[in-house]
Amino acid sequence: MRVAVWLGCVAWLALGVGCGGEDDVPRPRDGGPGRDAMGMDASGGTDGGGGGSDAGPETDGGGSGADGGADEDGGPATDGGTDGGPVSMPCTAAGDCDPFDATSCPDGQSCRPATSGASECMDIDASPAGEDEPCTTGQGCAPGLLCLDFGGGFTCQRMCPEGSIGFCGDGKACFGSIGHTCIRICRPIPEPCDIFAQDCADPDDTCTFTRHPETDAPYTGCRPAGTLGHGDECGAAGSCGHGLVCIRAGSTTTCHHVCGPDGADPQCTVDGEECTGFARTWMVPFCQ
Numbered sequence: 332m333r334v335a336v337w338l339g340c341v342a343w344l345a346l347g348v349g350c351g352g353e354d355d356v357p358r359p360r361d362g363g364p365g366r367d368a369m370g371m372d373a374s375g376g377t378d379g380g381g382g383g384s385d386a387g388p389e390t391d392g393g394g395s396g397a398d399g400g401a402d403e404d405g406g407p408a409t410d411g412g413t414d415g416g417p418v419s420m421p422c423t424a425a426g427d428c429d430p431f432d433a434t435s436c437p438d439g440q441s442c443r444p445a446t447s448g449a450s451e452c453m454d455i456d457a458s459p460a461g462e463d464e465p466c467t468t469g470q471g472c473a474p475g476l477l478c479l480d481f482g483g484g485f486t487c488q489r490m491c492p493e494g495s496i497g498f499c500g501d502g503k504a505c506f507g508s509i510g511h512t513c514i515r516i517c518r519p520i521p522e523p524c525d526i527f528a529q530d531c532a533d534p535d536d537t538c539t540f541t542r543h544p545e546t547d548a549p550y551t552g553c554r555p556a557g558t559l560g561h562g563d564e565c566g567a568a569g570s571c572g573h574g575l576v577c578i579r580a581g582s583t584t585t586c587h588h589v590c591g592p593d594g595a596d597p598q599c600t601v602d603g604e605e606c607t608g609f610a611r612t613w614m615v616p617f618c619q
Contacts, residue, residue: 421492426450441474521552
C-alpha cells in the first residue's frame with residue numbers, strides 16, 4: 332500500500348501502518364498507489380481492524396484479505412487479570428511548534444514537518460481547506476492538516492500524535508504514518524455493524540470481526556466482502572464472503588457461516604452443520 336504525501340513541497344517516505352491483532356486478523360487497507368503533488372512516489376500503508384478470538388479453531392475478519400483466523404471456543408472468555416485497558420500516551424513532536432495544536436502558529440501559518448523532520452510554522456492559503464476536503468498543495472490545508480493522497484485523490488487529513496487514543500474522534504483512529512517518529516494521520520476505521528443482521532450500508536461490504544487499531548478492542552465492523560464461499564480455505568490466500576468468517580482448526584482455515592444465538596436468525600443451512608461454534612472474543616456463534 333502506498334500513499335502520496337505533500338509536506339511543504341517535500342516528498343516524504345510515507346505510510347507504514349497498523350498491524351494485526353493478537354490473532355493477526357488483517358486490518359482493512361487504505362487507498363492504493365499514490366503520488367505526491369510533485370509527482371514523486373511516496374510509500375503507503377494499511378489501516379486498522381482485525382483481531383481474533385481465543386482457544387480452539389479461529390475466525391478471521393473477512394473483508395480485504397484473510398489471515399490465519401481467530402480462535403473459537405465453547406467456554407467463557409477469560410483474561411489475564413484486572414488491566415484497565417490501554418492508556419493514551421501521545422508523543423511530542425520535535426520542532427518550534429506543535430503540529431497537533433491548530434493555534435500553535437500565527438494566523439496565516441500552520442505547523443508542519445520540514446525537511447529536517449522537525450516541525451516549523453509555514454504559510455498557508457488565505458482560505459485553506461478543512462479536513463477531508465480536496466487540496467493540491469501543503470499550503471492548501473488548514474492548521475493541523477496535511478495534504479495527502481490515499482488513492483482517492485488529494486485531501487486534507489488530520490495529524491495526530493503517535494500513541495494517542497481518541498484524538499481523532501468518532502469513526503477514525505491514529506494509525507497512518509508519514510515516516511515521522513511522532514506524527515501520524517487520522518484514518519477511517521470500519522463502521523460498527525450487526526454481524527447477525529449484516530446491516531452494512533454498502534452492499535459490497537460484510538459485517539465481520541475487526542479490532543480498533545488504537546485500543547485493540549474487538550468489535551464487528553463493515554469491511555469489503557471477500558469472494559470465498561462456505562468451506563473454502565481462507566488463511567493468507569483470500570477472504571470470506573458475506574456472512575462468513577474464517578475459522579482456523581489446527582493448521583487449516585475455512586470459511587464458516589455465522590449463526591444467531593439461541594436459535595435466532597441467521598440459521599445454519601448446510602446439511603449436517605449446527606450452530607455449535609463460538610468465537611468468544613466477539614461472542615459470536617458460527618455453524619460447524
